[in-house]
Amino acid sequence: MSGSTVGWLGLGISLIFLAAATLLAAAQRLQMSRTIVVAVGRSLVQMAVVAAALVPIVNPKTPMIWSWLWVALIIGFASVTVVRRVPHVPGLLTVSLLAHLVVAVISLAIVFGFQIFALDGRSLVPVSGMVIGGAMKAAVVAATRVAEVTSEHRDEIEAGLALGMSVPGASRRLVRQSLRTAISPQLEQIAGLGIVFLPGAMTGMILAGVAPWDAVRTQLALMYVMFAGVVIAALITGLGTLRGLTTDRQTVVQLARS
Helix, strand or coil: CECCECCHHHHHHHHHHHHHHHHHHHHCCCCCHHHHHHHHHHHHHHHHHHHHHHHHHCCCCCCHHHHHHHHHHHHHHHHHHHHHHCCCCCCHHHHHHHHHHHHHHHHHHHHHHCCCCCCCHHHHHHHHHHHHHHHHHHHHHHHHHHHHHHHHCHHHHHHHHHCCCCHHHHCHHHHHHHHHHHHHHHHHHHHCECCCECCHHHHHHHHCCCCHHHHHHHHHHHHHHHHHHHHHHHHHHHHHHHHHCECCCCCECCCCCC
16 A cells, blocks of 8 residues: 555455455355355456546546546446346336436536536546435335335235225325335435544545545535435435336236245
8 A cells, every 4th residue: 555545465455354254144154155256356347447447537638528428328327227126117217217317417517517526527427426326226225115015015005096095195105115215324324424434535535635624525515415316316216116116097017026
């Protein structure tokens, strides 16, 4: 390790620690060893590709169109990821694309329109990745939970339909619980800022020599924009999932339980 950067030796040491944790999981027969190894292998390859691709992106001479194309790729990948997690919901790709596009447009307009960061390739791609990445995780949970509770409590929903209620009305309590589940982790993360953990962006800036107050203000601005994106993505995706599971006759599509 030199200054604020980690060398190959530091990366190797972190992998040794991870290997020990994987062995502990295997000893408890959690059946996650293969998943962990695959995930770590993918992360190494993907981050190597990202590092190589970022070299021209952060170059001031590179046209901004390439950074915007990368943002479009992030939105598309996040949207497809949601569909892969809940593949049987009709029209979910459109809903997911809409959710991530709305989050991207609003958050980037705030971050760069109010000059929280200067608009360049060095800041556009990382900020977009953080905001849309947080939104994607919330969207996955929202879509998954809405689909699950709709399937598990189909009888309860149909009982409400028999009393003259609409699908949104009969499932309102279940959907609200699902949305809270999707939003709560990010809310707890904000509540624990500075006490339970120090966020990565702030830590990185401090290690790079940025003054603590400047790093804190930057981190808070990012976290607040990210949390707003989480809420928006969860609401659009969760409600859109319910809509996709609702037929024209105001009945609920029956999903196969996995």
